[in-house]
Amino acid sequence: MLASIISAGMSKIGKREGLGSRELFVEAFLECMEKVPNLNRREIGSIYVGSQSETYEHQIMYGNLIAEAAGLLPKPAIRVEGCAAAGAIALRSAVIDVMSGLHDIVLAAGVEKMTAQSVENVTDALMAASEPTLEQASGLTFPSIYAMMAVDHMNRYGSTIEDLAKVAVKNHYNGSLNPKAHLQKQITIEDVLNSKVVAWPLKLYDCSPISDGAAVAIVVRPEIARKYTDCPVQILGMGCATDTLGLYCRKDISWPNAAAIACMDSYKMAGIEASRINLAEVHDAFTINEILLYEAAGFSERGRGHLLIRDDETSLNGKISINPSGGLKARGHPTGATGLAQVYEVFLQMRGEAGGRRQVNKLDYALTLNEGGSDAVVVSHVFGRS
Amino acid sequence: MLASIISAGMSKIGKREGLGSRELFVEAFLECMEKVPNLNRREIGSIYVGSQSETYEHQIMYGNLIAEAAGLLPKPAIRVEGCAAAGAIALRSAVIDVMSGLHDIVLAAGVEKMTAQSVENVTDALMAASEPTLEQASGLTFPSIYAMMAVDHMNRYGSTIEDLAKVAVKNHYNGSLNPKAHLQKQITIEDVLNSKVVAWPLKLYDCSPISDGAAVAIVVRPEIARKYTDCPVQILGMGCATDTLGLYCRKDISWPNAAAIACMDSYKMAGIEASRINLAEVHDAFTINEILLYEAAGFSERGRGHLLIRDDETSLNGKISINPSGGLKARGHPTGATGLAQVYEVFLQMRGEAGGRRQVNKLDYALTLNEGGSDAVVVSHVFGRS
Numbered sequence: 177m178l179a180s181i182i183s184a185g186m187s188k189i190g191k192r193e194g195l196g197s198r199e200l201f202v203e204a205f206l207e208c209m210e211k212v213p214n215l216n217r218r219e220i221g222s223i224y225v226g227s228q229s230e231t232y233e234h235q236i237m238y239g240n241l242i243a244e245a246a247g248l249l250p251k252p253a254i255r256v257e258g259c260a261a262a263g264a265i266a267l268r269s270a271v272i273d274v275m276s277g278l279h280d281i282v283l284a285a286g287v288e289k290m291t292a293q294s295v296e297n298v299t300d301a302l303m304a305a306s307e308p309t310l311e312q313a314s315g316l317t318f319p320s321i322y323a324m325m326a327v328d329h330m331n332r333y334g335s336t337i338e339d340l341a342k343v344a345v346k347n348h349y350n351g352s353l354n355p356k357a358h359l360q361k362q363i364t365i366e367d368v369l370n371s372k373v374v375a376w377p378l379k380l381y382d383c384s385p386i387s388d389g390a391a392v393a394i395v396v397r398p399e400i401a402r403k404y405t406d407c408p409v410q411i412l413g414m415g416c417a418t419d420t421l422g423l424y425c426r427k428d429i430s431w432p433n434a435a436a437i438a439c440m441d442s443y444k445m446a447g448i449e450a451s452r453i454n455l456a457e458v459h460d461a462f463t464i465n466e467i468l469l470y471e472a473a474g475f476s477e478r479g480r481g482h483l484l485i486r487d488d489e490t491s492l493n494g495k496i497s498i499n500p501s502g503g504l505k506a507r508g509h510p511t512g513a514t515g516l517a518q519v520y521e522v523f524l525q526m527r528g529e530a531g532g533r534r535q536v537n538k539l540d541y542a543l544t545l546n547e548g549g550s551d552a553v554v555v556s557h558v559f560g561r562s
Numbered sequence: 563m564l565a566s567i568i569s570a571g572m573s574k575i576g577k578r579e580g581l582g583s584r585e586l587f588v589e590a591f592l593e594c595m596e597k598v599p600n601l602n603r604r605e606i607g608s609i610y611v612g613s614q615s616e617t618y619e620h621q622i623m624y625g626n627l628i629a630e631a632a633g634l635l636p637k638p639a640i641r642v643e644g645c646a647a648a649g650a651i652a653l654r655s656a657v658i659d660v661m662s663g664l665h666d667i668v669l670a671a672g673v674e675k676m677t678a679q680s681v682e683n684v685t686d687a688l689m690a691a692s693e694p695t696l697e698q699a700s701g702l703t704f705p706s707i708y709a710m711m712a713v714d715h716m717n718r719y720g721s722t723i724e725d726l727a728k729v730a731v732k733n734h735y736n737g738s739l740n741p742k743a744h745l746q747k748q749i750t751i752e753d754v755l756n757s758k759v760v761a762w763p764l765k766l767y768d769c770s771p772i773s774d775g776a777a778v779a780i781v782v783r784p785e786i787a788r789k790y791t792d793c794p795v796q797i798l799g800m801g802c803a804t805d806t807l808g809l810y811c812r813k814d815i816s817w818p819n820a821a822a823i824a825c826m827d828s829y830k831m832a833g834i835e836a837s838r839i840n841l842a843e844v845h846d847a848f849t850i851n852e853i854l855l856y857e858a859a860g861f862s863e864r865g866r867g868h869l870l871i872r873d874d875e876t877s878l879n880g881k882i883s884i885n886p887s888g889g890l891k892a893r894g895h896p897t898g899a900t901g902l903a904q905v906y907e908v909f910l911q912m913r914g915e916a917g918g919r920r921q922v923n924k925l926d927y928a929l930t931l932n933e934g935g936s937d938a939v940v941v942s943h944v945f946g947r948s
Contacts, residue, residue, distance in 0.1 A: 230616045236690045240938050243804045252802035257641045276661035304622045416638035418629045437636050552626050
């Protein structure tokens with residue numbers, strides 16, 4: 177056991193008009209603090225925050241803004257960045273800080289305010305996470321990068337546009353059960369197939385939305401966790417790995433190598449096999465993304481990820497419940513917050529607090545898998561109860 | 563002892579035309595690796611890099627670019643950001659990683675490519691580190707923020723424009739002895755006083771230049787340091803503290819409270835008093851900055867920092883040698899790299915490798931003090947030999 181999560185909070189995700197990421201952070205932080213009445217916030221020893229705020233809000237030094245908003249000045253507060261993986265990087269940094277013995281109680285936060293920008297500005301900002309000399313310069317966008325991965329997978333392994341669509345349908349269904357999700361409406365395979373083509377084979381409903389949101393978690397030394405809660409969620413393993421930013425440098429564009437390494441490392445640290453995972457929140461920025469991560473996480477063999485969704489194995493209370501929150505696809509994708517939004521869902525599910533039909537029945541181990549760039553930096557965490 | 567530095571490297575600092583920050587990183591990394599022939603680079607377990615690259619190079623995910631450039635994929639590689647403190651944050655993150663037991667050998671890097679942008683763009687990019695609702699919006703710039711601090715200090719404590727000028731003269735002299743410094747020419751008090759007013763009382767020569775550069779250090783568990791070098795430099799203490807981004811929120815604008823806390827914490831961790839420090843590299847983005855940090859670091863009483871420079875106590879081999887590298891003022895100020903450029907100078911000086919007249923004679927303990935924003939986040943490290 178590396179560290180314990182004693183509380184977590186998340187803002188409503190969506191188009192949060194009139195609210196900046198500081199206000200969204202406060203919304204998440206207050207929920208988080210309410211769950212641990214025994215915790216005096218001055219006990220929090222340091223803060224890590226993930227965001228890409230410079231490009232959306234002309235603001236860097238987000239550590240300071242968060243520390244100030246939380247009433248935690250002059251505590252150490254550091255911003256970490258790995259584009260859409262920044263939230264999980266904040267959690268990882270908090271865990272490492274606790275493991276170092278420097279602080280007993282550390283706050284991990286992720287924030288993003290994206291919807292005040294035009295779609296063109298967001299697309300441009302996101303492309304700063306891609307390879308500069310050829311791919312940014314040639315006008316590639318993330319939908320077109322993932323479209324190439326999808327075409328490769330379809331050609332080599334026989335996945336279909338219907339398989340992709342089914343990922344969206346599943347995650348929209350889950351999102352319809354999540355009161356904090358950005359998109360809470362159910363959709364059909366036909367809705368996906370008939371939606372506007374963004375970059376073939378990806379259509380509008382194959383892509384996650386542009387969202388505002390914030391999520392936080394409080395990480396502590398395992399020895400002190402029960403001072404604050406009867407139900408800590410334990411972090412048993414973690415992994416982080418990198419790949420080339422440029423897709424053109426990779427041997428196999430539809431094999432997310434960094435994700436595979438990160439998962440392997442986190443299972444090893446946790447002392448479990450992939451088959452023990454009952455629930456996973458994985459990075460479905462695009463529908464193909466989720467299918468590729470089934471394979472990288474070892475939930476299916478290589479080249480057979482699409483069969484899991486085709487056979488309904490990853491639905492709520494299927495063989496393995498994947499993205500019960502609705503995933504990036506329906507819960508929403510405020511980049512810097514996403515990694516911690518995944519952790520928030522695991523925290524609720526592990527404590528039996530997800531509510532109603534969204535609550536997964538059998539849950540021993542959970543995985544979060546958060547990516548930055550096109551599988552360029554991947555951070556994974558394995559959670560359990562003890 | 564928290565961790566050991568076994569090697570360090572730094573690019574030439576300056577206007578490095580035709581070179582991006584990746585190339586500058588490689589220049590620093592190759593120097594660093596040459597000093598530890600027993601180290602196989604594959605032994606490096608993880609990487610932290612400080613930069614503000616999104617605003618200067620339309621590039622985020624700098625962890626990946628550095629890992630790729632160093633041949634270290636798929637190792638974990640994370641970007642940290644705290645504007646001009648990002649370099650020291652990278653070092654701090656590396657030390658915490660080593661302390662956690664996760665990795666034995668960690669690379670800390672800082673990079674910045676600023677001179678490809680116009681002065682207006684750089685000014686705008688830097689202001690992203692300031693308070694958004696009032697100070698960014700009202701058109702304040704960092705020179706005008708530090709000018710207000712200077713006026714307050716002059717009014718209350720009697721410091722003069724000649725005292726400020728003397729900081730520039732000292733640091734330019736030191737820079738003239740440093741073959742890697744951006745500005746290697748000596749200047750006079752008159753040169754400073756006659757230079758163009760930027761924001762009174764700060765004139766052009768009171769301000770650090772806009773620079774390109776990179777610096778790196780390799781941090782290891784103390785137990786294994788001597789496998790790689792006979793002269794490791796030991797990290798004995800560290801501190802990090804935050805203050806409001808907005809100057810308007812502070813009780814005393816010429817008291818750098820975060821710096822004072824960070825120093826106090828790092829001295830306490832190292833088990834020494836301020837009086838034991840023989841050499842310090844402190845954040846002289848503006849001349850007044852250095853004087854305020856004399857006070858925060860405990861080298862003078864509060865309100866008396868200007869007397870140290872007036873009495874030549876901080877010159878090379880004075881009572882305490884401050885900014886022997888030339889400081890931000892003359893060595894240069896590539897924002898994300900500056901914190902590690904300070905560490906590079908300490909590494910050379912501690913090992914007796916600074917060369918010629920720049921080498922400080924008596925050196926038991928050294929301090930680095932790196933700021934982001936206007937003293938909004940401050941990171942300090944105390945170094946010794948054992």
